Amino acid sequence: xxxxxxxxxxxxxxxxxxxxxxxxxxxxxxxxxxxxxxxxxxxxxxxxxxxxxxxxxxxxxxxxxxxxxxxxxxxxxxxxxxxxxxxxxxxxxxxxxxxxxxxxxxxxxxxxxxxxxxxxxxxxxxxxxxxxxxxxxx
Numbered sequence: 325x326x327x328x329x330x331x332x333x334x335x336x337x338x339x340x341x342x343x344x345x346x347x348x349x350x351x352x353x354x355x356x357x358x359x360x361x362x363x364x365x366x367x368x369x370x371x372x373x374x375x376x377x378x379x380x381x382x383x384x385x386x387x388x389x390x391x392x393x394x395x396x397x398x399x400x401x402x403x404x405x406x407x408x409x410x411x412x413x414x415x416x417x418x419x420x421x422x423x424x425x426x427x428x429x430x431x432x433x434x435x436x437x438x439x440x441x442x443x444x445x446x447x448x449x450x451x452x453x454x455x456x457x458x459x460x461x462x
Contacts, residue, residue: 391462398427
């Protein structure tokens with residue numbers, strides 16, 4: 325009953341030959357490395373890091389009156405721009421507009437709303453007259 329445990333039995337009783345279940349029909353791939361000792365910068369592939377810039381899309385806006393052409397770019401903070409974008413959803417004056425709502429349209433609608441709602445009739449007429457005079461000067 326006593327077995328000798330001082331050594332392991334490592335002899336295998338199974339056959340060593342293994343048969344493949346699936347035979348491959350594709351030939352094995354071969355890899356050839358050329359220039360393995362070439363550490364020159366020209367050996368690397370040229371990678372273009374510049375992105376192609378897309379051209380402006382859509383139909384350009386035609387402004388016939390020179391008084392309404394934008395000559396100075398807007399310089400406003402991102403906080404004010406986000407306020408105006410939220411406010412334009414609630415502005416009744418801009419809801420009829422089908423196209424893109426520009427910064428100039430928002431400011432113009434705000435100015436017109438302020439003039440008609442917050443000023444008295446005499447001040448409203450005076451401000452409209454002054455605005456018309458300024459338009460005529462342009």
